[in-house]
Amino acid sequence: MKNSVGEIRDALSAIKSTPIDEARVMPAGYYSSEQFAELEAEYVFRKDWVCLGRADEVAEPGDFYTTDLVGEQLLVTRGKDNAVRVLSNVCRHRGNMIAEGRGRKSRFSCAYHAWTYGLEGQLVGAPHMSKVKGFDTACYRLPTFKTEIWEGFLFVNLDGEAEALAPRISDVLPFIKNYDVAERVHGFTEQATWQTNWKCLAENFMEGYHLDVTHPKTLRPLTPTGLCEHVPSNGYFNAYYSYYDPKYPERGPFPPKLTDKEKRCSFMFGVFPNLVVAAAPGILIFLCLTPNTKDSVNIRWGMSALPQSEGITDEQREFMNQINAEDKSKLETLQKGLQSRYLDPGPLAKPDLEGTIYDMYQYMAKQLASDVDLG
Numbered sequence: 001m002k003n004s005v006g007e008i009r010d011a012l013s014a015i016k017s018t019p020i021d022e023a024r025v026m027p028a029g030y031y032s033s034e035q036f037a038e039l040e041a042e043y044v045f046r047k048d049w050v051c052l053g054r055a056d057e058v059a060e061p062g063d064f065y066t067t068d069l070v071g072e073q074l075l076v077t078r079g080k081d082n083a084v085r086v087l088s089n090v091c092r093h094r095g096n097m098i099a100e101g102r103g104r105k106s107r108f109s110c111a112y113h114a115w116t117y118g119l120e121g122q123l124v125g126a127p128h129m130s131k132v133k134g135f136d137t138a139c140y141r142l143p144t145f146k147t148e149i150w151e152g153f154l155f156v157n158l159d160g161e162a163e164a165l166a167p168r169i170s171d172v173l174p175f176i177k178n179y180d181v182a183e184r185v186h187g188f189t190e191q192a193t194w195q196t197n198w199k200c201l202a203e204n205f206m207e208g209y210h211l212d213v214t215h216p217k218t219l220r221p222l223t224p225t226g227l228c229e230h231v232p233s234n235g236y237f238n239a240y241y242s243y244y245d246p247k248y249p250e251r252g253p254f255p256p257k258l259t260d261k262e263k264r265c266s267f268m269f270g271v272f273p274n275l276v277v278a279a280a281p282g283i284l285i286f287l288c289l290t291p292n293t294k295d296s297v298n299i300r301w302g303m304s305a306l307p308q309s310e311g312i313t314d315e316q317r318e319f320m321n322q323i324n325a326e327d328k329s330k331l332e333t334l335q336k337g338l339q340s341r342y343l344d345p346g347p348l349a350k351p352d353l354e355g356t357i358y359d360m361y362q363y364m365a366k367q368l369a370s371d372v373d374l375g
């Protein structure tokens with residue numbers, strides 16, 4: 001049978017009191033129900049902190065990009081005051097989208113009737129509107145959403161009600177401090193849409209169980225499944241160490257404070273709900289995931305380099321493209337499987353391999369379990 005929203009929320013309630021080594025995989029509807037996806041959009045993506053990318057993607061005043069967050073059109077700009085803002089990309093006249101793509105501009109002019117906005121969202125011009133009685137440009141700013149920059153990542157909170165982000169994920173800082181995450185320099189960002197539920201990709205990026213089998217030629221020789229070590233979660237992040245095979249040669253340059261242990265592993269971490277990161281000695285890989293439909297995910301992903309390096313090399317980018325292709329093919333067949341009405345899913349693997357999935361279940365349970373009053 002198709003899972004009802006009630007069943008999915010009950011399964012989330014049950015996971016709250018299930019020990020990590022007894023956890024089972026969530027019912028298929030958790031990943032494939034239209035109604036549950038609507039709850040996620042409303043009570044997770046509109047209410048919590050959502051990562052859009054790296055703050056230095058807009059490095060100079062006038063740099064901008066646009067993105068969609070659960071149907072809300074956003075315009076990310078760096079203003080003349082050097083502040084990064086997330087503005088509504090919706091014209092105050094009749095609601096057309098104002099900007100598209102990315103680039104550098106000194107102002108944004110709506111293509112419909114040319115209402116024109118400054119980098120900080122103020123309306124600076126509106127043709128023929130001075131003839132309208134009482135019209136005042138000062139009354140028509142673009143809404144500005146609440147933002148926080150944490151370790152170089154830009155987060156937005158649409159409803160403006162979320163508690164501060166940094167304190168609740170401070171427990172992850174000791175693990176990443178030597179990797180100089182905030183200092184990494186943006187290399188590139190790409191956008192993609194994969195035909196899989198956003199949580200499938202978040203889980204996949206954060207579990208080491210699939211590495212040997214899904215990535216036999218790329219990651220298995222580098223970060224084999226058997227060398228993964230789970231890091232306990234505080235409910236707002238998940239993490240694991242992905243140690244390098246001892247036979248794999250050491251490759252600098254390294255951040256100056258990196259320990260010998262840290263030179264031999266990637267620290268994989270996720271900030272719930274939607275940011276997943278691989279902090280490797282030489283590169284930083286990030287994926288920002290937002291639901292497109294229940295069966296497809298919008299991805300903004302990219303790489304940042306060490307300030308003392310030459311930037312991202314073609315070889316590093318190609319390696320990641322290959323890994324992404326390997327993951328994409330599995331996640332898209334997974335999503336087809338998750339449409340089944342007959343799936344009775346199995347247990348999670350031991351915490352070092354899939355404990356991060358349990359950690360994400362706990363976060364989702366905190367937002368959407370049946371004992372949570374959604375008001």
Ligand code: FES
Nearest residue numbers: 091093094110113
């Ligand atoms: S909708 Fe933008 S100027 Fe009319």
Ligand SMILES: [Fe+2]
Nearest residue numbers: 204210214327
């Ligand atoms: Fe993978």
